Amino acid sequence: MKKITLILLFLLIIPQIAYTHSVWLEATPDKGDILTEPPKEVIFKMTGHLHTEGCNVEVFDENGNKVSKKTQFSNSEGLTTIKAKLIDGLKAGVYTVKWIFENKDKHKQKGQKGSYTFTIK
16 A cells, blocks of 8 residues: 555656656654654655755654764665664654755755654664
């Protein structure tokens, strides 16, 4: 079902790709996810290409301590993958993912900055 949804979203946003605006397709872990094991990284998949100098993903624990490393980018077939590796040994708790994405034309569009949480049980 997730693949079908992803394909439908992609088909709906193809016209937007021509305007160099990126669209967030998915995140792993995603908003509100409850995990039984700590993830090794947070991954975003976006359409189009991003201006990497204007993009960042950071993850914080409940005490506000940064638990992510440098943001990494890769582009393939019109999609951008953004990864933030996490430190080893994350404990149970609520983690906040904060992101900012900037389009290749350096235009920040609405919805390209924000945050969400996921939980490790």
